[in-house]
Amino acid sequence: MVSRATAELDVPPRLLMGPGPITVDPRVLRAMSAQLVGQFDPFMTTTMNETMELYRAVFRTDNEQTFLVDGTSRAGIEAALVSLLEPGDRVLVPVFGRFGHLLQEIAARCGAEVHTVEVPWGEVFAPEAVEDAVVRVRPKLVALVQGDTSTTMCQPLAGIGEICRRHDVLLYCDATASLGGNPFEADAWGIDVATAGLQKCLGGPSGSAPVTLSPRAVEVIDARAHVEAGIRSDQDTDRGTRIASNYLDLGQIMAYWGPRRLNHHTEAGSMLYAARECARLLVAEGVDAAVARHELHGRAMLEGVRGLGLAVFGDVAHKMTNVVAVEIPDGVPGDAARNALLEDFGIEIGTSFGPLAGRVWRIGTMGYNARRDAVLTTLAALEQVLRGYGVPVTAGGGVCAAREVYA
Numbered sequence: 001m002v003s004r005a006t007a008e009l010d011v012p013p014r015l016l017m018g019p020g021p022i023t024v025d026p027r028v029l030r031a032m033s034a035q036l037v038g039q040f041d042p043f044m045t046t047t048m049n050e051t052m053e054l055y056r057a058v059f060r061t062d063n064e065q066t067f068l069v070d071g072t073s074r075a076g077i078e079a080a081l082v083s084l085l086e087p088g089d090r091v092l093v094p095v096f097g098r099f100g101h102l103l104q105e106i107a108a109r110c111g112a113e114v115h116t117v118e119v120p121w122g123e124v125f126a127p128e129a130v131e132d133a134v135v136r137v138r139p140k141l142v143a144l145v146q147g148d149t150s151t152t153m154c155q156p157l158a159g160i161g162e163i164c165r166r167h168d169v170l171l172y173c174d175a176t177a178s179l180g181g182n183p184f185e186a187d188a189w190g191i192d193v194a195t196a197g198l199q200k201c202l203g204g205p206s207g208s209a210p211v212t213l214s215p216r217a218v219e220v221i222d223a224r225a226h227v228e229a230g231i232r233s234d235q236d237t238d239r240g241t242r243i244a245s246n247y248l249d250l251g252q253i254m255a256y257w258g259p260r261r262l263n264h265h266t267e268a269g270s271m272l273y274a275a276r277e278c279a280r281l282l283v284a285e286g287v288d289a290a291v292a293r294h295e296l297h298g299r300a301m302l303e304g305v306r307g308l309g310l311a312v313f314g315d316v317a318h319k320m321t322n323v324v325a326v327e328i329p330d331g332v333p334g335d336a337a338r339n340a341l342l343e344d345f346g347i348e349i350g351t352s353f354g355p356l357a358g359r360v361w362r363i364g365t366m367g368y369n370a371r372r373d374a375v376l377t378t379l380a381a382l383e384q385v386l387r388g389y390g391v392p393v394t395a396g397g398g399v400c401a402a403r404e405v406y407a
């Protein structure tokens with residue numbers, strides 16, 4: 001018998017309306033199918049430079065050091081934290097969901113002395129609460145998430161950047177789930193380091209992590225320079241405490257993306273094409289226009305689920321534009337209902353983690369799927385699934401409410 005593993009890949013059609021990954025923009029898929037060139041081919045290095053330029057526009061920064069880390073979003077997070085933090089450094093992590101806990105965990109693995117402050121899931125921090133903790137902890141770095149998809153909350157950052165500058169603290173932000181669909185201003189908000197991924201509002205696959213570093217963050221990393229044996233030259237002298245990871249050493253990665261073209265890793269060419277195309281599409285649309293598109297379709301989905309009679313979780317005034325958490329109605333088996341949506345309609349939505357596992361569904365409207373037809377189709381299908389479980393939904397209530405937003 002011939003194993004199914006030898007059959008051609010036959011991916012079922014799906015509309016990915018969860019918290020990410022989302023359906024990849026076909027233009028990004030096309031870019032990824034382009035042929036590769038050599039690692040130092042002029043086409044390759046030009047494409048890398050163009051990608052840096054495009055991501056400066058996406059992050060809204062003049063930072064020279066704006067490039068990609070090969071790996072999923074958490075590779076970008078690890079690269080930032082392992083390159084900035086030395087064992088024993090104090091770091092403050094304001095936690096308002098699962099991904100704050102991830103920052104805490106990664107910082108602890110770097111050997112940092114990690115301090116956290118927390119608010120209940122569904123809320124964000126007032127800047128004063130962060131300032132009080134900064135004054136108490138006196139950290140080298142504040143690390144926090146902008147949009148925590150586990151709760152759908154979007155932490156306001158402008159005030160926090162200002163606080164960090166005033167107390168001479170570095171500010172790192174995980175913008176994986178929010179960049180491109182929510183306002184983000186690396187320079188204007190005083191963010192020293194931000195990292196992201198492609199699989200949310202940027203409309204790509206996971207596997208590449210755009211990163212931007214302010215000059216003061218670069219200084220901290222340069223003070224820890226250790227170029228690996230075999231590729232180092234006379235100009236390289238070891239400085240400071242060596243960064244504990246070779247692969248995620250942002251000093252060596254900067255030297256690879258910069259004019260020196262240090263032969264560190266082999267750039268993941270197809271992901272470079274993907275990342276470039278994601279940013280190109282966003283910049284061509286206009287970053288503000290893309291944020292406005294996410295706001296519009298996110299609002300239509302929000303009003304749509306309310307129109308179905310469902311309750312929305314968390315502080316809606318601070319909700320990310322691109323995802324909504326809906327309380328699963330009493331008596332409805334959350335996972336079975338999600339499966340019905342997938343099997344009968346080819347539509348995927350998500351549940352959440354920790355205290356929200358099995359309590360909410362998370363429905364995304366992001367990247368390529370921040371579109372009217374995707375929103376209306378999802379609401380129509382969800383209504384049918386809820387009816388199947390005997391939920392007394394308003395007939396057509398979801399689609400009607402969303403269409404009013406579009407009117």
Ligand SMILES: Cc1ncc(COP(=O)(O)O)c(C=O)c1O
Binds near residue numbers: 099149206
């Ligand atoms: C805010 C945030 N940070 C980090 C991650 C981790 O990203 P990845 O799975 O690409 O490593 C995610 C993924 O959902 C996320 O939403």
